Amino acid sequence: MAKKEGNTALKIIPLGGLHEIGKNTCVFEYEDEMILLDAGLAFPTDGMHGVNIVLPDMSYVRENRHKIKGMVVTHGHEDHIGGIAFHLKQFEIPVIHGPRLAMAMLEGKLEEAGVRDRTELKTVLPRDIVRIGKHFLVEYIRNTHSMADSFTVAIHTPIGVVIHTGDFKFDHTPVDGESFDLQRLAEHGEKGVLCLMSDSTNSEVPGFTPSERSVYPNLDRVFSQADGRLFVTTFASSVHRINIILQLAKKHRRTVSIVGRSMLNLIAHARNLGYIKCEDDLFQPLNSIRNLPDKDVLILTTGSQGEPMSALTRISNKQHPHIKIREGDTVVFSANPIPGNTIAVVNTIDRLMMQGAKVVYGRHQGIHVSGHGCQEDQKLMLALTRPKFFLPIHGEHRMLIKHSETAQKIGVPAENMVIINNGNIVELTTNSIKVAGKVESGIELVDTSGSGMVSDRVLQERQRMAEEGLVTIAAAIDWNGKLLAKPEIHVRGVVTTIERSLIQKRIKQRIEEILGMRWPEFFQQFD
């Protein structure tokens, strides 16, 4: 689409992913048209009792559903696609464009949720350009990230090109050989980029993020030191890492058993699409691997974050039906704990060690690298695209601030960037960027039971019961204010130094006292 001067501003409205890591969800709106870019989920934090999944408040999109022309997906991580199946229950999306691996995973989710018919899924290849509505052309630019088949997108709009990096780091030696398309980025930089929206995850960390490939020799060393069974855990979605682990399994002649549904699922899709290349006979199910010598076994498992229901956590708790740790086992954590998971992870490590496993973990081992670029990656992105305006995204507040400082060092003027929160309406024109109001925003909490949304009121009630406990009293009273029978008293979660039977007795006494003194007063209220 030819760039022309539009009188209308482009509205960019992120509904999730700002002031947080998670549930990335962004709206682009121009006149009567709206496109969505990614729609992720987040996981509950402390105090969100009984909550399974956190979603952004989608009121604004729901109310403007007639404007939706389509959605753009950058890659298949849960914080980018995990919300889509839920949203499709509320509104239809005419078409969703995305990479093959992300679309394969999304298709499964939509089918499971029974909403496969509420959208059309279209896969894209590198350098594909898709038209959405009258006003948007979206160009897919291959990038490098911990998830395979990941993209940066250039959104051509009537007022100019907006580049949304998606999640990225600059990995010049990618495991799957799919290089970052620096040429297209540079070409946009040369022609002129109106605005860059860029991943801020590691904006507090100096330097470059090492290549995923740097993990290989370190894991190789760890593998060669293992005498008995080898357990390896990493993020179920880290395709490249899993690829390395499988290559090393082959090298060290270990047969692989995969434990954990999400990992099985991803490996199936990634092998299907060629992002992981290995023979079928590398794998065996758990029950047949049991007959192999310990030194020929590798168990690849979920649970790198100490998730309570994951296979590795259950193994560490001696609660896994089929796997017991024994002396001589080696367990490798090829992942760092995400802040908030640290305690769960180190407790898992301790429990595994207590059962006799040798556990390899920690930052000094070189067996994990981030999928997101650090300050130098972020500078390179800014230098390649040379944007007029800058919008740091995908990060908590202080990360956005640090990223904006980095952008200023590269020469973007401070007045050409805004630090925003979810729900902010960013108005972008050919010569200005500003926050112009706010749409409804916040979070929606999906209950563990899957039966509905957890409201603030419910959370407060749950928090209060958790902190203080609850006493319920059922008393039948006649019209003269006398107890008809012994009141039924139930005490749950209440701390006291006196015995429960005594509590019951005291409560009964107190009820009788109150009835004696104040019955006429209560009685009047019923009149």
Next chain:
Amino acid sequence: MAKKEGNTALKIIPLGGLHEIGKNTCVFEYEDEMILLDAGLAFPTDGMHGVNIVLPDMSYVRENRHKIKGMVVTHGHEDHIGGIAFHLKQFEIPVIHGPRLAMAMLEGKLEEAGVRDRTELKTVLPRDIVRIGKHFLVEYIRNTHSMADSFTVAIHTPIGVVIHTGDFKFDHTPVDGESFDLQRLAEHGEKGVLCLMSDSTNSEVPGFTPSERSVYPNLDRVFSQADGRLFVTTFASSVHRINIILQLAKKHRRTVSIVGRSMLNLIAHARNLGYIKCEDDLFQPLNSIRNLPDKDVLILTTGSQGEPMSALTRISNKQHPHIKIREGDTVVFSANPIPGNTIAVVNTIDRLMMQGAKVVYGRHQGIHVSGHGCQEDQKLMLALTRPKFFLPIHGEHRMLIKHSETAQKIGVPAENMVIINNGNIVELTTNSIKVAGKVESGIELVDTSGSGMVSDRVLQERQRMAEEGLVTIAAAIDWNGKLLAKPEIHVRGVVTTIERSLIQKRIKQRIEEILGMRWPEFFQQFD
């Protein structure tokens, strides 16, 4: 006491502080005599709803209270003295020996708890030797740590000398000029140490822990870059850090206001005893500091760990009655988050930034160092004392394992050390160390309300209510199984997609159905 060959084994029974960081509590028992070394508290972890303080199960000590000859305190941190006031309600301790600063703080705690009369407090100076009972002589050896007036102790027993490091690092340039008494340690190493019990906190970290003094130039740089008001937060118990901050306040001509009860308390005691030296006119209360120019103000505050009720957290939440953040303020976090507090800390940082503060934080700044020695400090301790047997303490399981590996590198044979858990009975003789049984151990949870202990059953009830919510139904039924009135239904913390009024209606219907069908069956049960 002359070392002699005893037939009786020395029992070492840690009741807290192992497989955790916190609530360090250790029993030494020889024949009919028992001494305690430290008695700390810990803070609740996830899922301990409504719990304020975690204490070790003291059943074993309570049952053997007649054997208690006295207690030895190494230093004044909460994880070493915080449990004493609670325990004194259960049993008396004839005498407690400890450093002046720790004893000053302990005295206040005992008075507050009304148990000051249940023990005798005796202060010690470096190289003091105190006799406790017939069998124990305890020698106080000055060490260096984040808390001033801290000690390693050499416990002379009938079977030999046991050295308990307390908490330590080797700081050759201590802020208060009180050097680690390497000479006494070395002398014990020369004469022969039967067993070393050593601090494992940083046993996963290579290298030496930097001197506390290394923080000075970095904080100095941060202070000189602040134009407006300066807020500084650190651990309330880090005497040396507070000392540095006050020195820098004087240098930069800022008047100091202290916010937070625990910090006020510690600074008062430390100034009193000469561990912090500064003039009275350096300080002013909050209400008068308000009249000073911003650049002349330093507010020293608690809240470095994002504790919900602390001053800085309340300031960040805009809930502090007297302090509001404004543009131009600088807030300095001179402390790293303890694992488990990370989320609370970064959220506090984000909220302060959103209100316009410049926040200085993070490992790259050099404005925090640990008070515990790393692997090289631990090696130096082993090299100076040359122990026959080794017992790693003060750490989670994997830290104990790492520390035992370090000890093996220094030449202690693997069979001369044991990895233990709280409640294990370590039997030590002149030529053997072994685990010989277990005493009752576990945790006791003090309720937020202070009214009693939180049992496992109460915690489970609280957890269940927090996850699922609770429905209570009170129904009055006549002898024929008919509802006498509309049942009272209360729904708390329950997630549902239907309206509450509709829930009430449905529950009533269901009660009537059940009464209709099954009343005769219920009725029989009453017969």
